[in-house]
Amino acid sequence: MNAPHPAKVAGIDSTVPSPAHTVASAADASPAAPPNTPRPAGAPGALLQDRLAGWVSDLTTLHELTERLARTDRLQDALQELLRAGAALVGARRGLVVLEPADGLGPDTTAGLGLARADLGHIETVPRSALSYGRLLDASAGPPVAEGGIAEPDLFSEKGLDPRHREVAARLGYAASYALPLSTERTGRLGAAVWLYDEPAEPRERQRHLAGLYTRNAAEHLARLLEVERTRTRMATMTEELLPSRLPRVPGVQLAARRRTGPRGGGDWYDALPLPDAALGLAVGSVTGSGPSAVAATGRLRASLRAYAVMEGEDPVAVLSDLELLLRLTEPARSATALFGYCEPALRRITLAGAGHSPPLLIGERRTEFVETSVSAPLGMLACWEAPSVELQAEPGETVLLYTDGLLHRTGDPVDRAFARLHAAAAGVPRAKRHDPDAVADHVLRTVLPDGAADADCEEDVVLLAVRFDQ
Structure with a gap:
């Protein structure tokens, strides 16, 4: 009958260097040599050096x-x-x-x-x-x-x-x-x-x-x-709770939104609010800073904009003027960019006012162009904010894309090249996908930020809000 084999002793993987030392046992030590005999290689000094080398x-x-x-x-x-x-x-x-x-x-x-x-x-x-x-x-x-x-x-x-x-x-x-x-x-x-x-x-x-x-x-x-x-x-949970849990259903338009949050939580936000007379309030914005304070400021700003939109949404300039006053009084050390649009789906018309925000992008079968908005300062930067509104007239089947600056900043390109990349991505949306605002938003996001950059950790938040007018 064969005796059982003892368990093997694991050795350190070759990827990690193992000590080259070996320590002789007391039983293997040589008898004491005469005083004048030269010290052999295995003397205590050499053993000590070997052990130190192992350590x-x-x-x-x-x-x-x-x-x-x-x-x-x-x-x-x-x-x-x-x-x-x-x-x-x-x-x-x-x-x-x-x-x-x-x-x-x-x-x-x-x-x-x-x-x-x-x-x-x-x-x-x-x-x-x-x-x-x-x-x-x-x-x-x-x-x-x-x-x-x-x-x-x-x-x-x-x-x-x-x-x-x-x-x-x-x-x-x-x-x-x-x-x-x-x-x-x-x-x-x-x-x-x-x-x-x-x-x-x-x-x-x-x-x-x-x-x-x-x-x-x-x-x-x-x-x-x-x-x-x-x-x-x-932070992600707080941020999501501060954004719309679902987008409203308004006859005449289809909506889609995308958001990517940085690791520390940022202040980019969007909103879509049903208003009287079958109208729709559309907003995107960005609060300076990141972390809990920026998220809290975002929540306060979005809630206030909703109230102003209900009261005077037909006048986007008045909505942003009220928002600027509130920001200056309650958040004196903070600034924000914002874009608010009063949308009339039956007329395929949006009246826009912007405060230091990037212009919307109009995507259609025969045109892809940025909407010309007036030059304006961010909210909280001047003693009194004011800028004229502009009117956008869309064709049936066209999509208006609202976005925050984080989409441009995440590219790492200079501003002009980032805008060019965004324009090219929008113009390249396949015709079969243009009827679906979700597909349009996904295509733009993947094309502007390829190789997973849309999901990678980045200090910049990204917000997209796509509004497609029905045929």
């Missing part, structure tokens, strides 16, 4: 890995970097990290390395108590977990292994695992990370020590990014 190598490895982690500024990117670095340190090929903050405020998420979404789904079907990361996440309700984490060097030789766990491990092809908790003193539990081995294996003591140091540092970084992610989510 320096370990510290260098940790420094490089933590530097790479520190350069991540998105939570998902940081989770992936944590998995890659941890796999290199413990000598694994695959792994997953489960983020589950103890305060219950989320976000709860799972990220995998070398595991597809379906693979993660299979693992999640295993009872939580049968998984090493599950025991770490629920450690607060049970006995304390050893600082070195939980190693399962040979899953299939373990007595009492959950049948479902055995089935999933065989299906995904892993035979061992090593899990570490992710927590900080300030936030408590954040989650847990587990790395999977294709064959029976476990990390050595030195590898566990390095992985433990790295994950403690990583947990602090994850805690900071977690707060940033929560702030972004709150």
Whole structure:
């Protein structure tokens, strides 16, 4: 009968340099030499230098890995970097990290390395108590977990292994695992990370020590990014709540809107308000600044404009004059651009007034042109704002595109080139899509900001409001 094979000891991945030192045991030491005998190469001084070289190598490895982690500024990117670095340190090929903050405020998420979404789904079907990361996440309700984490060097030789766990491990092809908790003193539990081995294996003591140091540092970084992610989510929620929950349905026109918010939350907004006599109030604008104060100012400005539009919407100049006075009295340190239009769908006519805002774009079968608006200053910049209104007469089937300056700024081009790019994008809308304002807005957004720039993090907000007149 053959004796069972001992579990393999995992080695550090070749992508991370391993220390070149070896330390001789006391049993292998040579007998004491005479006093005048030259010191051999394996003397204590050489052993000490070898050990110091190993420590320096370990510290260098940790420094490089933590530097790479520190350069991540998105939570998902940081989770992936944590998995890659941890796999290199413990000598694994695959792994997953489960983020589950103890305060219950989320976000709860799972990220995998070398595991597809379906693979993660299979693992999640295993009872939580049968998984090493599950025991770490629920450690607060049970006995304390050893600082070195939980190693399962040979899953299939373990007595009492959950049948479902055995089935999933065989299906995904892993035979061992090593899990570490992710927590900080300030936030408590954040989650847990587990790395999977294709064959029976476990990390050595030195590898566990390095992985433990790295994950403690990583947990602090994850805690900071977690707060940033929560702030972004709150800001996005606040901003969305301040905008129309849905666009009104008014006979004679079709409406579509698009908005992209910067990571800190900005002050770009839009509105479409049904008015008496089957009219429609259209508005886009931008408040200076970003963050909670800008979002709050946006909400106040939009609510005030709605009230002024109901009272005197037929006179867009009066609407913006009232808005400018309110802004100067209540927000003396802030300015804003705005464009308000009184739309009469039955006549296909819009009366416009602008305050330092970019001109609308008229898109039709036979013409694509910017609407000439009078030159005016932003609200709050002058002692008294005033500018004449202009009238826009559209043809059946034409679309008027209102937008904020963020659409131009995100291109990174000079202003004249950005306007040219916007004009070319509007002129290039396929004929089959021109009957749908949603398709027009999407085409313009994708063309002006290609390669995902419309969704990328940027300080500038983007707002589009498309108004199509029926045939």
